[in-house]
Ligand SMILES: *[C@@H]1O[C@H](CO)[C@@H](O)[C@H](O)[C@H]1NC(C)=O
Ligand SMILES: *[C@@H]1O[C@H](CO)[C@@H](O)[C@H](O)[C@H]1NC(C)=O
């Protein structure tokens with residue numbers, strides 16, 4: 001905890017003496033090494049005595065209070081309260097003949113000839129569906145987890161093994177996404193052994209299997225799929241769409257960035273075309289997500305490499321907030337940013353002009369000709385197409401238009417047209433994020449948990465200051481793994497106040513707060529400005545907004561210990577009397 005005393009001193013100077021904004025962007029108030037974190041007894045690494053790695057897939061099951069984990073050759077069911085309490089284990093290695101074939105095909109030098117779990121989704125109340133790479137031979141199985149966790153049931157269903165093509169990649173290094181809704185699987189995945197054909201697939205379920213157009217870079221251009229969510233667009237379920245997030249090579253031209261962030265969408269009730277786009281999506285559209293900063297010189301710097309997306313639900317299920325983590329890996333400029341998007345802005349872009357290009361030597365522009373009816377991207381039977389029963393009834397003109405115009409002309413900009421958080425010239429980049437809404441004495445705060453490529457998790461709040469300036473406070477940074485490795489997945493449980501973090505090297509569970517680490521005095525607690533924590537008269541402790549107000553001292557907005565700590569020791573323990581007294 002080296003920077004702690006210095007930071008506290010600076011914190012005191014800044015907040016008590018009104019020196020303006022805190023300029024120590026990204027420097028955490030508390031930094032805990034792995035050893036120090038374990039000493040606080042607020043974190044628990046999962047210890048697994050099997051030879052495995054690549055703990056990428058985490059699935060939280062709130063009903064059964066379990067955390068399902070998919071790693072190399074293993075599926076594990078953990079207790080959400082204590083991930084080391086009696087884990088239930090399924091060993092699911094690749095079949096020996098598949099492993100041999102994998103090696104004969106010249107693979108295996110980088111550990112590809114194992115069964116890497118890449119999908120684990122709830123199928124119904126009692127069963128999970130899981131898929132693995134199967135040594136370059138994707139396979140899927142059913143898992144029986146029983147009705148209740150007390151049954152301690154976690155077992156592969158005999159004879160349920162089936163091909164996983166179109167659900168899980170062959171190559172474990174190729175990222176994929178999948179979501180299982182109403183027995184229907186939507187997967188963004190590479191579907192061939194060579195790993196050159198990436199598509200958004202729909203399989204299983206009652207509707208026909210469909211995919212994106214093959215070998216058409218206007219649709220998908222070397223995509224890296226990240227996440228997919230069903231977000232309703234109206235009260236009519238026929239309008240329900242799958243929104244998905246990915247990055248891909250830029251189509252827009254050689255001058256711009258090499259990689260762009262995208263939001264795409266399809267209608268859940270798409271059945272494909274009748275004469276053309278047979279068994280292909282006829283409602284597929286995509287748009288660019290912009291996350292950029294404008295420097296004092298007016299130059300716009302873009303963060304285009306989308307790494308992760310977090311969907312924060314609101315009261316209205318049609319309007320979740322979307323948090324994206326971006327990075328940029330330019331040669332001169334390295335950094336990360338978090339941008340927040342509204343569904344209203346995303347829908348506006350999808351309702352706007354389509355991107356169009358006359359020919360090879362032309363620039364992309366807005367399509368100004370007549371747009372077919374119903375409007376491309378509208379779902380059959382929904383608000384805008386009441387008379388139609390299926391996409392197979394779409395006119396040839398509509399299908400031809402959709403095929404050639406999957407991209408929207410306008411890009412989606414973040415709220416306030418700027419990032420919520422930016423980090424530049426730091427030796428790390430963000431890889432993942434999760435967001436929690438926390439009620440404090442003086443309001444509700446969004447707390448960001450950000451995983452880094454160095455195996456740490458940062459806890460950050462962003463406060464509005466005068467004239468629309470944002471103040472970023474990094475409350476803490478903790479090393480979550482014994483062996484540092486980039487954070488792959490974060491799962492937050494607000495209900496349980498726990499964060500589950502995974503990487504290639506391990507899985508850890510940590511509490512969302514460690515109030516006592518801020519120090520022994522009221523001032524320490526107050527200056528920390530952590531919405532989870534308040535001075536309770538004796539120590540810095542978990543604040544609950546249902547507790548009596550007067551007994552809790554907390555001031556997130558100003559962090560002013562003079563006002564809050566009257567009658568208590570208003571001085572921070574680790575700093576002398578040279579500041580506010
Ligand atoms: C674990 O598995 C890897 C890959 O097969 C192997 O190289 C390594 O030796 C194994 N380690 C132990 C302790 O068995
Ligand atoms: C869940 O699905 C499995 C496989 O289709 C089936 O055997 C099981 O009965 C289903 N359970 C429920 C509760 O519907």
Ligand SMILES: *[C@@H]1O[C@H](CO)[C@@H](O)[C@H](O)[C@H]1NC(C)=O
Pocket residue numbers: 181182230237240268
């Ligand atoms: C799943 O199917 C049921 C019954 O058909 C429907 O009411 C529900 O809206 C569907 N859920 C989603 C997410 O589409």
